[in-house]
Amino acid sequence: MSDDLTESVETFLSDTQTVLREYDQGYMDADAALSVLEGHIDDLREDFEG
Numbered sequence: 008m009s010d011d012l013t014e015s016v017e018t019f020l021s022d023t024q025t026v027l028r029e030y031d032q033g034y035m036d037a038d039a040a041l042s043v044l045e046g047h048i049d050d051l052r053e054d055f056e057g
Contacts, residue, residue: 015054022047 023044030040 012054015051019047019051 026035026040026043026047029035030037035043
């Protein structure tokens with residue numbers, strides 16, 4: 008895995024964990040959490056496809 012892709016995956020995992028933590032703590036509702044996660048998935052896909 009290239010360094011750029013490794014960094015993208017690490018960022019994705021960190022950002023995803025943040026969303027899940029905020030959802031669990033009640034700071035974010037399910038619709039907002041899914042919307043943010045979809046954005047993170049799109050960003051990771053873009054980085055992967057280059």
